[in-house]
Each structure stands twice: as structure tokens, then as C-alpha cells.
Amino acid sequence: xxxxxxxxxxxxxxxxxxxVIKCTYSDSASNYFPWYKQELGKxxxxxxxxxxxxxxxxxxxxxxxxxxxxxxxxxxxxxxQPEDSAVYFCAASIRPGGSYIPTFGRGTSLIVHP
Amino acid sequence: xxxxxQNPRYLITVTGKKLTxxxxxxxxxxxxxxxxxxxxLGLRQIYYSMNVEVTDKGDVPEGxxxxxxxxxxxxxxxxSPSPNQTSLYxxxxxxxxxxxHFGDGTRLSIL
Numbered sequence: 001x002x003x004x005x006x007x008x009x010x011x012x013x014x015x016x017x018x019x020v021i022k023c024t025y026s027d028s029a030s031n032y033f034p035w036y037k038q039e040l041g042k043x044x045x046x047x048x049x050x051x052x053x054x055x056x057x058x059x060x061x062x063x064x065x066x067x068x069x070x071x072x073x074x075x076x077x078x079x080x081q082p083e084d085s086a087v088y089f090c091a092a093s094i095r096p097g098g099s100y101i102p103t104f105g106r107g108t109s110l111i112v113h114p
Numbered sequence: 115x116x117x118x119x120q121n122p123r124y125l126i127t128v129t130g131k132k133l134t135x136x137x138x139x140x141x142x143x144x145x146x147x148x149x150x151x152x153x154x155l156g157l158r159q160i161y162y163s164m165n166v167e168v169t170d171k172g173d174v175p176e177g178x179x180x181x182x183x184x185x186x187x188x189x190x191x192x193x194s195p196s197p198n199q200t201s202l203y204x205x206x207x208x209x210x211x212x213x214x215h216f217g218d219g220t221r222l223s224i225l
Contacts, residue, residue, distance in 0.1 A: 001173070006156075034213050043204060043216040044157070089156060102214070103173070104149075106156035 002027040006105025021108045023090035024072040030092040033073050038087045080112045116141045118217035126223045135190045137205035145208045146188040150201040195224045
């Protein structure tokens with residue numbers, strides 16, 4: 001089955017710095033890559049996603065890049081703010097039968113210091 | 115309001131006492147799934163369902179059962195809970211091929 005590695009497990013930055021979280025996946029059939037943010041005590045919420053026919057996608061301060069050849073994708077957060085502090089999960093998904101079956105990374109705890 | 119509702123939110127119980135965690139969504143989503151979240155292990159899928167009467171095992175199905183008799187409901191059943199099933203559980207739903215919406219979670223403690 002699919003295996004997703006996520007690094008780093010913890011990332012500490014100063015407010016205003018950029019943060020980058022990287023994920024690699026093993027199954028070349030994976031074609032959908034969502035990123036979720038989970039604040040303390042809350043549910044995971046989708047922040048951005050990318051499909052395999054796209055190399056990069058941006059939404060304000062966040063962006064995701066995908067390299068299908070190397071089987072890795074990354075989340076980039078610019079101008080970090082204290083409210084960006086959370087656990088971030090990447091996922092890689094295959095799509096049998098029209099839906100997708102995601103495998104999640106183990107998460108990155110991002111801490112933004114004011 | 116579109117939402118995924120899990121009940122109960124918190125439960126402390128004892129080994130061997132059957133329990134059910136309910137999950138209901140009001141968005142007419144075809145796809146529903148259950149995850150457990152443990153420190154350092156991320157989210158691991160237990161079971162998923164792509165439509166009524168269609169269920170499949172995820173990565174960690176041992177010790178769990180599910181059913182999908184109606185489109186809106188996807189209960190998680192622990193027939194004989196054990197302490198290693200102490201965890202935070204999330205239900206999620208989505209239209210086919212779309213991102214998932216998660217419920218608020220159920221924290222289970224099995225003594």
C-alpha cells in the first residue's frame with residue numbers, strides 16, 4: 001500500500017519567517033494530495049490541495065508544490081503568524097471507483113513564535 | 115449548517131463492554147470514513163464506505179466493525195474494546211473524489 005513520510009515532525013520559526021513541510025510518497029498511482037491543519041483540540045481542516053496534473057498551487061500565504069517524478073510534495077507558508085501554529089498533515093490518495101483513499105503523514109507541529 | 119456529527123464526544127469505559135460511536139452527515143455525501151489519531155502516528159484509516167451497503171477495510175481495521183445502512187450514518191462499533199483502542203477517533207465524509215470534512219472527534223478511554 002501507500003506510504004507517506006512527512007518531515008520535519010516539529011518546526012519552530014519566528015513570526016514573519018517562512019515554513020516548509022515536506023512529504024514523500026511511495027505509490028506512483030497516487031494522484032491527489034491534500035494538506036490539513038489541525039489546531040489544538042480541534043478537527044483537521046483542509047487548507048489546500050493539489051492534483052497530479054498540476055505542479056504548483058497558491059492560496060494567499062500558502063502554496064503547495066508537487067514533483068511527481070521524485071514523488072514528493074511540499075507545503076510552503078510565507079510570512080508566518082502565531083495563528084499558523086498547529087499540526088499540519090499531508091496525505092496522498094489514490095482514486096479507485098471515483099473516490100479517493102488517503103494515506104496521511106504523521107504530522108508536523110508548527111510553532112510560530114511572536 | 116453542513117456538518118459531520120459524532121457522538122459521544124468523550125467516553126470512558128471498561129475492557130470488553132461493547133460500544134458504538136455514531137457518525138452522521140447532512141451533506142448527502144457518498145464517501146464516509148473513520149480514523150484514529152494517536153500521538154506520533156498521525157491519522158490512520160480504520161474503515162471507509164463509498165456508498166450505502168459498501169464498506170472496506172482501511173489500514174487498521176482489527177477490533178472494529180462498521181455499517182452503512184443509510185447514506186447519512188456510518189457508526190463505528192467496538193464489540194469487545196481493549197485498552198489499545200484508547201484513542202481519538204474522527205469520522206469524515208465527502209462527495210466522491212473531493213476533500214473530506216471531519217467531525218469534531220470522539221475521545222475514547224478504555225480501562
